[in-house]
Amino acid sequence: MSLDVENLRVYYRTLHGDVRALDGVTFSVADGEITGVAGESGCGKTTLGKSLIRLDGRMRYIDGSVTLDGTQLPLENDQAMNQFRFSEVSLVPQYAMSALNPTRKIGRIMTDLLASKGVDFDDIRPELIRRLELVHLDPDVLNRYPIELSGGMKQRVTMVLSTLLNPSLLVADEITSALDVSTQKAVSELLVEFRERKFVKSMLVITHDISVLTQIADTIIVMYAGKLAEKASAETIIDAPLHPYTQLLISSLPEVGVTYERDRLSGIPGTPPGLLNPPQGCRFRDRCPLAIDKCLEEPPFVEVRPDHWAACWRIDD
Amino acid sequence: MSATPVLDTAKIDAAIDAGPQKYEGLRFALRNKKLVIGMGIVLAFLLVAIVGPWLTEATPYQFGFPTAEAPNTTRWLGTTDTGQDVFSQFVYGLRATFIVGSIAALVGAGIGMTIGFMAGYRGGVVDELLMMFTNIILVIPVFAVLLIVAAYLPPSNRGYVSEALLIGAFSWPWVARATRAQTFSLATREFVSLARLSGARSWQIIVREIAPNMSSYLVLVLIVLFGGSILFAATLDFLGLGAPNEVSLGQMLFNAQNQAAITRGFWWWFIPPGLAVTILVGALYVANVGLDEVFNPKLRET
């Protein structure tokens, strides 16, 4: 499968005007690839994830195209998207704790959902049991109410359910944010396992925590203020990033073994720009130590090295 | 590596932080149609209640006007069987409504919030006991109790204030429940733990930390209580359980019913008071919805 995103623009309608949360992003994800999307809060990564599945109440599709396995996804048409959801493109939500209807048994929820997609529960039951056991869940969980499960169990249930129909693309939106470190590791490894067993073809893992991505992602995309900053293989991003923002991001990660006396943690001073009226040109301009006059003109997101994309004028200086 | 930044970051940060925060809330409030119209109607009624008595030289008890007259230019709402001016009854009755409603709301809110805060903050046994108590009061049909109490209360003891106290004393359970729920969620937050660590006592924490965070909710509660109390008082008065020597809207309906105003076609005896209560309470409910929208942006429609 492959995912081709071309100049996607999705804005939020507010009383004050349109917030340009996702302002023209272009990238591709190859078959079997796990792509991580990282960035600060408000950079547009969640908007990106949501746009591929379902536009929220306030979101408005403005421009651009998304092509999955050669078919263009009708993003702006909620009804038309239904046939793609769950079977072609699926979501593991951030709110797994409350993603299941509290007054229905889990098995029942699944039966209802599958039936509405034309899948007989009994047909798929053996496979479902297999997968539940794979994630160390007792099949008896199907007879329980969500409230009887722990947070971690619910997370695993949603992971199994979301991938049950073997979607081409799985969007994992901040699924590790609410978890402790050891559970994070377990869940991340599960994601990779799902890919290995071909339950899903490709993944888009959205998180603000780059350290998670270093464990599982093949490629990492770094976003800033609604636009793409850099895209490269995971190793490249960590070891040799080219975009100033990525560099600062990586350097602000704590390193094991380094103590306060040796080196201080530095964040990036300042805050991302508001997206109601985004600044002209490169949006990182105000906080970038390398900014020059040319940065008033927006740098294009181009392939600066083989398989390495970035949007910055100062790369080859 | 360090080139001169193009723009002054410090200045930009400062500008972003200042922002249009100050009057934003008020602007949203004034934009909300339901709140504006609802409150507008309530204030209009209040105005009539305050200014009214000066618009009419008659008092509600004054006799001597032509009997059973339909509304005309001199007697705006006509007269009763015994020659009393209906308009002045209406205006004074409106006053009574506001007085009883506000006192009852304050009493009900006071009791309910106190119990709710205590139960929500302390938890444990205190919570269990208080909730059992609250549930008992909740289940007992308020009206039945008010009936008995009011019936036994000698007419000489009945007045606006006692009626309001009675209503307030029995309309607090749902306030307690709601307050308790909110307090529960707030009591686990960090700023409360911080206050506790710094040695503040329970009531101080409740008053200074928790209550201000619930202020919007408490306002909504007060408005609903106010509306409910008005309905309650009107119903009690209609049954003749109100203050006997005072005029009230419910009592006007009581008189209308007892003197067969309907069959005699004297609509000006019952339509003005009944309509006033309906519109006033309706306006309060609508304003309440509007206020809720102002406080919770999620409810707003674009």
Add this chain to the structure above:
Amino acid sequence: MIRYLARKTLLYILTFIAAVSVDWAIPRVMPGDPIQGLMARFSVPSNAQQVQGLMSFFTEAFGFDKPLWRQYLGFWQSLIDGDLGPSIAYPGSAVTSLLLHAAPYTLALVVPATILSYVVGNRLGALAARRKVLDNTFIPAAYIFTATPYMFLAIMLVYILAFRINTGLPVSGAYAFSVQPSWTWEFATSFSAHWLLPFLSLFLVQLGGWAIGMRNMIIFELEADYANYLQALGAPTKLVRKYAYRNAVLPQMSGLALALGVVVGGQIVTEVVFGYPGLGQLIFTAINNRDFFLLQGAFLFIIVGVLIANFVVDLLYVVVDPRTRVGIQGS
């Protein structure tokens, strides 16, 4: 489930005890002497002996001659015996028989009105949550209905449908003078005609409240995380709405138990306006004639009725919310 029901049963028992105690205590706590008040009602016989006799009759009836704890126990005793004392407004009749005679009429009004307004109101509210048209027309009307005091709506119904436009609907009593209560067709039609307007009055006011509540609950549920998740997985709107409706009904049902207490007031005033011979009318007469025994008895009747109704709703709740059956506390 057992725990849930046991808790509720305890609550109702405690409430009953509290209510009975309050009922017993009030005449003794209120300022003023109830016996004096009663005596004032009767034309004072010039004969001192007769005055004495009347006073001792009342004192005995109230039990004021005995020590307080005896009065209290005696009160419970008479409850168990089913003896609620003599009526003053209807001399010669026992309170218990008066109440039992009036109760069916009240039930005939309040039970259908409450149930129907709940069912219809919930449906309409759910519809309004997804049809903008309904939301903009029916919901504002619902607000007006719920803000209308019961007696005013009753009065207006009478005024418009009987006085202004002569629909021929009767506005007084439960049946025509010429008819006697019996299992005849004649009585049934007369009863129905007299029943319609008071029923409508009770029905409409409550309808507004339920519709508004349900509409808000549905909107709330449709925005919940589980709804979002289902929709993200491509579930059809029908399924999501079905889940939302089932979940929204739960708090509504809890509200039903609470609403019963408020309907009592509405019932009473509606009967007064329509001259309907139910418990409400009795209470009104009792108030006007200072018939304390009738009032006390009616109060207890109402309490028992409300408690039973609450319990029935609780049982229904267990059926509707599967979580209670698994031993987890419901709402």
